[in-house]
Amino acid sequence: MDPRLNRRTVLGGGALAAAASAVGLDADGLTLPAPASGDAPMTLAVNGQHHALTLDVRTTLLDVLREHLDLTGAKKGCDHGQCGACTVHIDGVRVLSCLTLAAAVQGAEITTIEGLTPPGGALHPMQQAFVAHDALQCGYCTPGQIMSAVACVHEGHAGTDDDIREHMSGNLCRCAAYPNIVAAVRDAASQMERG
Numbered sequence: 001m002d003p004r005l006n007r008r009t010v011l012g013g014g015a016l017a018a019a020a021s022a023v024g025l026d027a028d029g030l031t032l033p034a035p036a037s038g039d040a041p042m043t044l045a046v047n048g049q050h051h052a053l054t055l056d057v058r059t060t061l062l063d064v065l066r067e068h069l070d071l072t073g074a075k076k077g078c079d080h081g082q083c084g085a086c087t088v089h090i091d092g093v094r095v096l097s098c099l100t101l102a103a104a105v106q107g108a109e110i111t112t113i114e115g116l117t118p119p120g121g122a123l124h125p126m127q128q129a130f131v132a133h134d135a136l137q138c139g140y141c142t143p144g145q146i147m148s149a150v151a152c153v154h155e156g157h158a159g160t161d162d163d164i165r166e167h168m169s170g171n172l173c174r175c176a177a178y179p180n181i182v183a184a185v186r187d188a189a190s191q192m193e194r195g
């Protein structure tokens with residue numbers, strides 16, 4: 001993914017142009033990016049399937065997943081990068097899909113909670129551990145927690161409870177199920193390391 005292409009840079013470009021226009025700046029000595037908009041064809045690889053879509057270039061990955069691909073596991077909690085409910089993996093790395101432009105992740109492998117295990121397969125050890133430790137109440141944050149937790153283990157950040165708390169701190173839980181979430185991640189980490 002091109003880190004220059006996220007929602008903040010695109011929308012920021014538009015805001016900058018509007019602000020410059022408002023104070024009468026022109027192109028002399030200052031090159032302003034034009035606000036990006038309009039539909040464009042794009043192909044996204046999600047959970048092993050390729051999807052050809054025509055979308056506004058400003059569409060976030062979260063909105064594509066939920067509104068165009070019917071993958072509603074990733075949740076829209078804040079839509080501002082503050083809660084972690086929208087966490088998915090892009091090429092194995094955890095990413096906030098509400099801050100990611102769909103157009104910027106073409107060619108990457110996107111994995112959502114629905115694709116964490118093959119269709120009909122057993123639950124992922126992290127999912128099993130969340131069930132076993134009752135690591136949820138309303139469940140709204142849970143898909144994001146699990147996607148983040150799997151990445152946390154792969155990153156090597158699940159060695160201690162403090163480590164888990166620190167590296168899961170981007171995933172908020174309004175129900176405050178944190179003690180059980182930490183226990184689930186600790187349990188799943190040992191199983192994943194053995195497996």
Ligand code: FES
Pocket residue numbers: 075076077078079080081082083084085086087096097098099
């Ligand atoms: S919905 Fe993406 S961080 Fe909250």
Ligand code: FES
Pocket residue numbers: 135136137138139140141142172173174175176177
């Ligand atoms: S289980 Fe309700 S927000 Fe986390």
